[in-house]
Amino acid sequence: xxxxxxVRRPLPTSPFQARPEAPRKHFAPGDRVTHDRYGLGRVVxxxxxxxxxxxxxxxxxxxxxxxxxxxxxxx
Numbered sequence: 528x529x530x531x532x533x534v535r536r537p538l539p540t541s542p543f544q545a546r547p548e549a550p551r552k553h554f555a556p557g558d559r560v561t562h563d564r565y566g567l568g569r570v571v572x573x574x575x576x577x578x579x580x581x582x583x584x585x586x587x588x589x590x591x592x593x594x595x596x597x598x599x600x601x602x
Contacts, residue, residue, distance in 0.1 A: 549595075551594075551595070552594075552595070552596045552599070552600075552601070554570045554573055554581045554596070554599075554601065555570065555573060556570055556571060556572055556573060557569065557570060558570040558601055558602075559601070559602040560583060560599050560600060560601055560602060561599070561600050561602055562583070562585070562590075562592070562598055562599045562600075563598035563599075564598060565583070565585040565588070565590055566585060566586075567585070567586075567602075568583040568584055568585040568586070568590075569583065569584050570582070570583055570584075571583065571584050571589065578593050578594065579593070579594040580592060580593040580594065581596070581599075583599070
């Protein structure tokens with residue numbers, strides 16, 4: 528006679544199944560930021576509608592950076 532291990536289904540409300548969400552980054556016009564590719568810059572404007580994005584002035588160029596802002600950090 529072979530014994531099989533009981534298969535337990537995870538409860539949908541179990542706190543051990545939930546993966547913590549990373550805190551969302553919020554930027555405001557005038558914030559000084561650093562970007563892994565473009566370097567130091569200043570936020571010019573922020574779009575909250577649709578795909579949220581920030582327009583950032585990096586001195587020699589302006590770039591539109593969309594959420595999630597993985598490579599951009601507030602200074």
